[in-house]
Amino acid sequence: DAQTDRIEVVINAAGRFYVNDQELVKSNAESLQSALYKLIDGNRDIPLTIRADAQTPHQAVVTAMDAAGQLGMLRMSIATSQSSE
Numbered sequence: 001d002a003q004t005d006r007i008e009v010v011i012n013a014a015g016r017f018y019v020n021d022q023e024l025v026k027s028n029a030e031s032l033q034s035a036l037y038k039l040i041d042g043n044r045d046i047p048l049t050i051r052a053d054a055q056t057p058h059q060a061v062v063t064a065m066d067a068a069g070q071l072g073m074l075r076m077s078i079a080t081s082q083s084s085e
């Protein structure tokens with residue numbers, strides 16, 4: 001397995017989580033944390049981008065930040081994208 005050099009969490013308007021383009025079965029903190037944990041493989045320095053659009057529930061963004069924070073991920077950024085609708 002190639003080492004992941006960055007992680008992108010996308011949260012859609014329905015609050016669903018996608019990690020590096022893979023939709024999580026459950027969009028909750030535990031599932032997200034588990035997915036991130038596997039990807040970082042002990043390397044907390046991997047850059048994480050949380051990408052959300054204007055319709056994304058604020059709580060989902062907070063959940064993603066909490067999950068990353070609890071794993072001790074050091075490089076987190078938030079990107080917002082405008083809805084195309």
